[in-house]
Amino acid sequence: MDAEETERQKSQGRSIQHHPSLRDMELFVTVVQNGSFSAAGRMIGLSPASVSRYINALEDKLGVRLLNRTSRKLSLSETGILFHQRAERILGDVREMSVEISQEHLSPRGTLRVHSRILVGEQHIVPALPGFMSRYPDIRVDLTLSNEVVDLIEQNIDVDIRIGQLADSSLIARRLVTSERVLCAAPAYLENRPPIEKPDDLLAHNCLAYRVNMGDITWRFLDQNGNLSEVAIAGNMLTNSGPALKIATLAGLGISLMPDWSVNQELKSGALVRLLPDCRISFTAFENAVYAVYPPTRHLPVKARVFIDYLARIFQENI
Incomplete structure (x- = not known):
């Protein structure tokens, strides 16, 4: 191994050592949430002195001061505010990833609340249910058919089957089939x-x-x-x-x-x-498309995801 390669590996090692670990971030966030070393220590089973040493080591690792300490209280420095925001975001992503991965190994289960427009519901959603429920026996479907526009959050709807151009909203939509x-x-x-x-x-x-x-x-x-x-x-x-x-x-x-x-x-x-087959009556391909709409979420529940995937296959095969 030549000198240049040796120096490169040493440099990488120093860089890695300066990166905070998930344990560092968890401890820091716990301290901030509890407002003191002693309260944080009680939550995680460490003495206040041990918590203080860990925070000092984290600050030394980063080369910055994260907490302002007085005899009465702790407060975040300007850099500490930024680190706390980023740490909470990273820890949240890790937790969500863990839940998502663990769900992949579970059979989808629970009550799936579905709302659909009447025509598409009667013709395509209801006939699809026996096959879907046979494939996923642990899912209980609660289906409502109406032509009303429903509030998915207020009525606790997991999936709404809608037709036509969608109004701008925070909802997420997956097109099941185009139509005219x-x-x-x-x-x-x-x-x-x-x-x-x-x-x-x-x-x-x-x-x-x-x-x-x-x-x-x-x-x-x-x-x-x-x-x-x-x-x-x-x-x-x-x-x-x-x-x-x-x-x-x-x-x-x-x-x-x-x-x-x-x-x-x-x-x-x-x-x-x-x-009049040579005439277009819908002037855009999506004017009468069928959509599966669901509330905004970073990770769609497995029971809803498998239902939407199943419907997409049904529409592709039959229409």
């Missing part, structure tokens, strides 16, 4: 009715609409040349229920706009016919 709306009708409705070759032809048809508000309903179409058509449709049914809209369409009541993930099977089987 499709114009469709049952063959029985289309028999003996005027052909539909362009958007304006819909003016002569009974259009079933999903009610977002009480105003006029306009459907917008973008053709392959980028031309936008807006059609103020009319019909004998309005509803705020996706399942009701689908049932009415399948029954031949009229024409509707539906998310593709909700009618793909019916389009394949011929129970429904897609109309």
Whole structure:
């Protein structure tokens, strides 16, 4: 080994020695939290003198003063404030890492609280549950279906299945599937009715609409040349229920706009016919996407993570 290599290793050794250990940081944080060497010593089973020696050694190692000492109290120096903040963050990361790694060796368990929009819940979430619960028998699913926007924190929801563009928030979202709306009708409705070759032809048809508000309903179409058509449709049914809209369409009541993930099977089987296939009705690929949304957390609970992963596979395989 040459002299340069020997000096390099010595330098590395000196550098390592000057780095505080996790034990150093834990002891320092304990002292700060308790406000004295004696109180910290009682917590960790050391004498006040021993705690003082450890803190002195830490300061010598770092070459800085961390604590200002008087006969009455301890206070943090400016450098001590910075060291305390960083030490708490590092220790917190180590604790979270330990929990995360330990959870990987455990079978996911506990109550999983799920909320979902009704249509996607009935068509895809509920049918997925038997397979999921068979794979993870220690998870108990508490499922709520509604079209209300729920407060995940207030209602203690682990996973919320949402549709459409998401409002900005602190929540975390994973897209399960992209989607677009499709114009469709049952063959029985289309028999003996005027052909539909362009958007304006819909003016002569009974259009079933999903009610977002009480105003006029306009459907917008973008053709392959980028031309936008807006059609103020009319019909004998309005509803705020996706399942009701689908049932009415399948029954031949009229024409509707539906998310593709909700009618793909019916389009394949011929129970429904897609109309104006060369027109885009959703102008962005994510306008009607399905998302799994969950509260912000650095480490998603295993029971929620395996559920979201399972749903993502189901959507990829079936849609």
